[in-house]
Amino acid sequence: MRRSIITFVLLLSGIALNAQTTLQILSTPSGKSTFPKLAYSYMALEPNIDSVTMRIHYSKHFRAYYDNFMKAVAGTPYENQSIKEVFANISSAPAPVKNNAGGFYNHALYFEIMAPNSGGIPGGDLSDKIGMSFGGFENFKKAFTDAAMGRFGSGWAWLIVKSDKSLAIVTTANQDNPLMGNAEVKGTPILLIDVWEHAYYLKYQNRRADYVAAFWNVINWKVVEDLYAKAIK
Ligand SMILES: [Fe+2]
Numbered sequence: 001m002r003r004s005i006i007t008f009v010l011l012l013s014g015i016a017l018n019a020q021t022t023l024q025i026l027s028t029p030s031g032k033s034t035f036p037k038l039a040y041s042y043m044a045l046e047p048n049i050d051s052v053t054m055r056i057h058y059s060k061h062f063r064a065y066y067d068n069f070m071k072a073v074a075g076t077p078y079e080n081q082s083i084k085e086v087f088a089n090i091s092s093a094p095a096p097v098k099n100n101a102g103g104f105y106n107h108a109l110y111f112e113i114m115a116p117n118s119g120g121i122p123g124g125d126l127s128d129k130i131g132m133s134f135g136g137f138e139n140f141k142k143a144f145t146d147a148a149m150g151r152f153g154s155g156w157a158w159l160i161v162k163s164d165k166s167l168a169i170v171t172t173a174n175q176d177n178p179l180m181g182n183a184e185v186k187g188t189p190i191l192l193i194d195v196w197e198h199a200y201y202l203k204y205q206n207r208r209a210d211y212v213a214a215f216w217n218v219i220n221w222k223v224v225e226d227l228y229a230k231a232i233k
Contacts (some may be wrong), residue, residue, distance in 0.1 A: 022109045023230065026179075030086060030101070031079035035066045036108050044116040048214035050203040058111060061198055065103030065175070072096040087179040102175030106156055110194050113227075115220035122221040126190075126228040133167045140169075141216065144191075147171050148212045154196040159224075160187030161231035190227040191219070 020034045038058055043051035073079045078086055078097055086093060086101050093101070121137050122130060134140035148157035151171040158170050160178045162185070170178055170185045178187045193199075193215050200211035 020108075022105065022112055023227075025105060025108055026084040027082050029080050030069070030073045030083050033066070033070065033083065033104070035063065036111065038111055040114075040116055045114060045218045048217045049114075049200075049211075053198075053200065053202045056202075057107075057194075057199060062103075062107040062111065065100050065107060068096065069100035069104045072100050084179065087177065088181045090180040091182050099175050102177050102180070105179075106175055106177055106192065106194070109189060109192055113191060113220055113223050114215075114218045115223075116218070118220045119217040120221065122225055124225050124229075125232075126221075126225045129167060129228070143169050144193075145209075145212050148193050148195050148215075149209060151195050157193050157195060158187075158189050159191035160185070160189050161228065162187040165232050188227075188231040190231055191224050 020028065020036050022036075025033055025036070041051075042054040042058070045054060072094070073086075076097075078093070083101055083105055086097065087105075090098050090101075121127065127137070130137055130140045134143060144157060144159060147169045148171075151157055151173070153173065155171055155173040156177065158172065158178055160168050160170060162168055168185055168187060170183075170187070172178065172180075172183065176183065178185060178189055180186075193212065195208060195212075200208065204211040204214075
């Protein structure tokens with residue numbers, strides 16, 4: 001009995017240690033990064049995002065970026081740098097470090113800001129800020145959707161907090177992100193959508209617009225509000 005309690009506690013600690021949030025990922029030495037646990041099941045976002053896409057996206061694509069990032073930094077000075085430092089000096093990083101650092105962090109945030117039984121509209125300070133910045137939530141939704149649709153090829157659309165604490169919608173190509181030193185517009189990401197075809201093709205084929213429309217039903221605004229609160233501190 002005693003042994004099973006100890007095992008149970010150890011298992012719980014293991015789970016807790018493994019549950020690295022993106023904010024923790026940003027400040028952890030890259031070589032000590034852990035693969036984030038998905039907080040919901042593969043089928044939890046049905047019918048907006050299907051379970052096969054979720055399984056392949058999380059356990060194959062995301063996992064490969066993480067594994068390749070760990071391989072790329074192993075035995076190099078990048079091992080001891082936080083991923084935030086790696087992003088800041090990305091121009092000097094070799095391609096495997098750059099692409100996989102981006103792929104790892106971007107996907108960690110993507111899976112973190114989604115949840116079942118969510119969607120709707122943000123609350124609190126973020127709601128006010130979006131209202132002031134974009135002239136209302138519907139205008140913001142349209143601008144973000146337009147950005148996601150307008151990103152040519154593979155990439156991401158983002159809502160970021162700039163250094164002056166203003167909000168901006170931007171897009172990046174491939175696995176680039178707004179934390180990278182060479183980003184056209186820099187800022188702290190609080191919301192993002194993956195518009196690589198691997199994120200939607202199995203269910204939506206070429207209909208990116210339908211995927212982007214469905215994405216609004218799975219945004220976990222509580223997490224986004226929390227990221228906003230930390231970004232403006
Ligand atoms: Fe992806």
